[in-house]
Amino acid sequence: MIKNSKKSHHYSTGRTTYWKDIALIFLSAFLLVMSFPTFDLSLLSWIALIPLLYALQGKSVYRTFLIGWLCGGIFYIGLIYWIVVVTTTYGKLSYPLGILAMLLLVSYLSLYFGCALAGAQFIEKKTSLKVSICLPFIWVTMEYLRSFLLTGFPWENLGYSQYRSLLLIQCGDITGVYGITFLIVYINTTLYLLLRGITTKIIPYKEITFALFLLIATILYGKVRLTEMKKLTDASTAIKVGLVQANIDQNIKWNLAFRKYAMDIHQALTLKAREENTRLVIWSEASTPFYFQSEPDYQHLIFSIIGESNTYLLLGSPVYDQRDDRWYNFNSAFLLSPHSKMVGRYDKIHLVPYGEYIPLKRFFPFIDKMVAGIGDFHSGEAITLLNLPEASCGVLICYEIIFPDLTRRFVKQGAHFLTNITNDAWFGNTSAPYQHLSMVVFRAIENRRSIARAANTGISALIDATGEIKTSSTLFTETLITGTIAILHLSTFYTTYGDVFAYFSTLFSAIVFLSALIRKSNHEQGRNL
Numbered sequence: 015m016i017k018n019s020k021k022s023h024h025y026s027t028g029r030t031t032y033w034k035d036i037a038l039i040f041l042s043a044f045l046l047v048m049s050f051p052t053f054d055l056s057l058l059s060w061i062a063l064i065p066l067l068y069a070l071q072g073k074s075v076y077r078t079f080l081i082g083w084l085c086g087g088i089f090y091i092g093l094i095y096w097i098v099v100v101t102t103t104y105g106k107l108s109y110p111l112g113i114l115a116m117l118l119l120v121s122y123l124s125l126y127f128g129c130a131l132a133g134a135q136f137i138e139k140k141t142s143l144k145v146s147i148c149l150p151f152i153w154v155t156m157e158y159l160r161s162f163l164l165t166g167f168p169w170e171n172l173g174y175s176q177y178r179s180l181l182l183i184q185c186g187d188i189t190g191v192y193g194i195t196f197l198i199v200y201i202n203t204t205l206y207l208l209l210r211g212i213t214t215k216i217i218p219y220k221e222i223t224f225a226l227f228l229l230i231a232t233i234l235y236g237k238v239r240l241t242e243m244k245k246l247t248d249a250s251t252a253i254k255v256g257l258v259q260a261n262i263d264q265n266i267k268w269n270l271a272f273r274k275y276a277m278d279i280h281q282a283l284t285l286k287a288r289e290e291n292t293r294l295v296i297w298s299e300a301s302t303p304f305y306f307q308s309e310p311d312y313q314h315l316i317f318s319i320i321g322e323s324n325t326y327l328l329l330g331s332p333v334y335d336q337r338d339d340r341w342y343n344f345n346s347a348f349l350l351s352p353h354s355k356m357v358g359r360y361d362k363i364h365l366v367p368y369g370e371y372i373p374l375k376r377f378f379p380f381i382d383k384m385v386a387g388i389g390d391f392h393s394g395e396a397i398t399l400l401n402l403p404e405a406s407c408g409v410l411i412c413y414e415i416i417f418p419d420l421t422r423r424f425v426k427q428g429a430h431f432l433t434n435i436t437n438d439a440w441f442g443n444t445s446a447p448y449q450h451l452s453m454v455v456f457r458a459i460e461n462r463r464s465i466a467r468a469a470n471t472g473i474s475a476l477i478d479a480t481g482e483i484k485t486s487s488t489l490f491t492e493t494l495i496t497g498t499i500a501i502l503h504l505s506t507f508y509t510t511y512g513d514v515f516a517y518f519s520t521l522f523s524a525i526v527f528l529s530a531l532i533r534k535s536n537h538e539q540g541r542n543l
Contacts, residue, residue: 034069035069035081037065038065038066038068038069039065039066039069039081039084039085039088040088041065042062042063042064042065042066042069042085042089043085043086043088043089043092044088044092045058045059045061045062045065046058046059046062046063046089046092046093046172047089047092047093049062049175050093050170050174050175050445050449050452051445051448051449051451051452052445052448054178056175056176056177056178056179059172059175059176059198060198060201060202060205061202061205062202063199063202063203063206064202064205064206064209066081066082066085066131067145067202067203067206068206069081070082070131070135073135075132075135075136075139076132078128078131078132078135079128079129079131079132080128081128081131082124082127082128082129082130082131082132083124083125083127083128084124085124085127086123086124086125086126086127086128087120087121087124087127089124089127090119090120090123090124091116091117091120093169093170093445093449094116094119094120094123094169094446095116095444096441096442096444096445096446097112097115097116097119098112098113098115098116099441099442099444100440100441100442101115101116103440103442104264104440105368119167122164123160123167126156126157126159126160127156129152129156130149130152130153130155130156131149133148133152133523133527134148134149134152136527136530137152137526137527137529137530139530140529140530140531140533140534141526141529141530141533143526144203144207144218144221145203145206145207146200146203146204146206146207146218146221148523148526149199149203150195150196150197150199150200150203150519151196151519151522151523151526152519152523153172153195153196153199154192154195154196154199154515154516154519154520155516155519155520155523157171157172157192157195157516158192158513158516158519158520159520161417161418161419165367166364166417168416168417168418169416169449169453170449170452170453171191171192171195172194172195172198172199173191173192173193173194173195173197173198173456174191174194174449174452174453174456175198175452176194176198177452177453177455177456177481180236180240180480180481180482181233181236181237181240182194182197182232182233182236183236183455183456183459183481184235184236184239184240184459184480184481185232185235185236186456186459186460186481186508187239187459187460187461187462187506187507187508187509188506188507188508188515189508189515190418190456190460190508190512190513190515190516191418191453191456191460192513192515192516192519193515196515196519197228197229197232200224200225200228201225201229203221204218204221204222204224204225207221208221208222239480240480243462243478243479243480244480246479246500246502246504247478247479247480247500247502250500250501250502251404251500251501252498252499252500252501253293253294253402253404253405253498253499253501254290254291254292254293254294254496254497254498255292255293255294255295255296255466255476255496255497255498255499256283256284256286256287256288256290256292256294256295256296256494256495256496257296257466257467257468257474257475257476257487257494257495257496258280258283258284258287258295258296258297258298258301258468258494259283259298259468259469259470259471259472259474259487259491259492259493259494259495260276260279260280260283260297260298260301260470260492261279261470261471261472261490261491261492261493262276262279262303262439262470262471263439263471264437264439264440264471267300267303267439268303272303273303273304276303277302277312277315279492280297280301281315281319283492283493283494284297284319284320284327285319286494287325287494287496288319288320288322288323288325290496291323292325292496293324293325293326293402293404294325294326294327294328294402294407294466295320295325295326295327295328296327296328296329296433296435296466296468297327297328297329297330297435297468298330298435298436298437298468298469298470298474299330299345299347299411299412299435299436299437299470300330300331300332300345300437300470301329301330301331301435301470302329302330302331304331305331305332305333305334306329306331306333306348307331307333307334308334316329316350317350317354320350320351320352321352321353321354322352323352324352325352326349326350326351326352326357326402327349327350328347328348328349328350328400328407328409328433328435329347329348329350329435330345330346330347330348330411330435330437331346331347331348332344332345332346332391333345333346333359333361342392343390343391343392344361344362344391344392344394345361345362345365345370345391345411345412346359346360346361346362346394346411347359347360347362347400347409347411347435349400349401349402349407357400357401357402358398358399358400358401359398359400360394360398360399360400360409360411361392361393361394361395361398362391362393362394362411362412362414363393363394363395363396363397363414363420364393364413364414364417364420365391365393365413366412366413369413369440370390370391371390371391371392371393372390397423397424397427399424399427399428399429404501405430405431405501406428406429406430407429407430407431407432407433408421408424408425408427408429408431408432408433408463409424409432409433409434409435410424410432410433410434410435410457411434411435411436412434412435412436412437412438413436414434415434415436415450415453415454415457416450416453418456418457418460418508418513419512419513421457421460421461422460422461422508422509422512425461425463425505425509426505426509426510429463430463430501430502430503431463431464431465431466431499431500431501431502432457432458432461432463432464432465432466433465433466433467433468434454434465434466434467434468435467435468435469436450436467436468436469436470437469437470437471438450438469438470438471438472438473439470439471443489443490447469447471447472447473447489448473450473451467451473451475451483451486454467454475454477455477455481455483456481458477458478458479458480458481459479459480459481460506460508460509461506461508461509462479462502462504462506462509463479463502464476464477464478464479464499464500464501464502465477465499466499469487471489471490472487472488472489472490472491473486473487473488473489474486474487474493474495475487475495476495476497476499478499478500479500479502484497485497
């Protein structure tokens with residue numbers, strides 16, 4: 015009876031611990047989701063990992079990985095649920111297959127959560143490094159690896175949750191978004207150690223001191239840079255731009271019967287922009303539902319719209335080229351002058367998997383390409399600037415803007431301002447367009463360049479070099495945004511040297527992980543002697 019009673023007690027305790035861990039995992043995932051658009055409760059990210067860290071207490075490395083993977087999975091389901099909308103509405107998958115496609119992506123992304131936490135747990139067990147030291151570096155490493163492995167998907171890194179906290183994120187011109195991620199994780203781990211210390215009477219004074227130092231230094235740097243950039247922007251030359259948001263439904267975009275309807279809207283909004291003396295009018299990605307290069311009637315119409323004033327036009331259009339006896343499609347941007355000339359063309363370099371081409375098709379044959387009307391796109395081969403008389407423009411098409419290194423290459427090559435032309439209509443009425451915009455903010459700060467963003471159905475916006483969203487549209491509205499953007503020439507540390515902070519974090523993580531492996535090996539050898 016006594017033994018049975020003990021077994022019953024252990025079973026009950028085990029069940030209680032299990033459900034407690036599950037609750038803590040869900041709480042962390044919930045807080046993380048709430049930190050991002052459209053909830054935008056960014057303060058929650060500074061405490062979001064604390065419940066998860068409590069759930070990891072006393073766990074093995076393997077169980078830590080599983081807990082991290084589960085938490086990451088719940089978080090990503092809440093963050094990128096819109097994948098189901100994309101795959102079922104425009105990819106024409108059934109809902110079960112659409113959900114499966116999302117879960118496959120979620121399962122993959124969650125591996126980075128699990129690896130970051132398991133790596134930190136392993137290092138803490140085998141070395142003297144606390145979780146507050148190793149986890150921030152490893153978390154940054156995992157985010158950096160996610161930015162390029164398997165074509166890369168750096169969607170909403172932890173630091174992006176702070177896109178409206180201008181004082182905090184100005185250090186992005188040195189560290190990129192990864193510096194903000196590091197700070198958030200370090201604050202989380204320090205608060206976790208403090209809460210544990212209150213009960214164990216071991217207060218982590220060193221960690222608290224360093225956390226306060228980092229936070230204060232980041233805010234002071236932000237204050238100085240905001241002041242400097244305002245002075246620099248006010249003293250710089252500027253051009254007036256107009257952003258055309260035509261709000262063309264994705265379901266009719268490539269329907270021939272609606273081609274004139276789409277062009278009439280673009281014409282009316284462009285004429286309105288011309289009346290406001292804009293120097294550059296920007297249409298969205300693939301704004302012409304045809305091949306601009308082979309439609310002389312529409313070419314004549316477009317040139318006539320801008321020809322009566324001193325207005326340049328940037329538009330998106332598919333392109334076909336013959337190379338080596340083969341035909342290729344490109345997702346491109348054209349800059350047209352008011353003198354009926356094509357000034358330049360940029361072909362999109364970083365394509366959207368399953369949106370513009372189909373990788374690993376033999377492994378996932380049920381997932382087709384989601385862009386209707388055109389075959390697979392071919393990747394552009396070079397960074398190409400589009401030049402106005404006053405300045406050089408770097409064009410990031412849609413998804414490209416979420417890649418920090420690609421964006422900085424445009425600036426390093428000489429872009430004085432950036433544009434982002436996109437068609438977010440296929441996201442539907444979800445949080446994805448807001449999430450997409452939040453990442454654009456960091457590209458402005460990292461390179462200290464103004465960004466003009468034209469989106470077919472929204473969100474179109476003008477963002478200055480401090481990352482402030484000066485003006486923006488609402489979703490699914492036909493509208494025109496006009497405003498001035500500064501022409502800047504300075505070069506930031508980030509533009510010059512790139513992701514040095516992420517490189518250092520990766521190197522540090524590799525060194526301490528190898529050190530932990532060596533200690534583990536030596537310990538096992540000692541036991542065998």
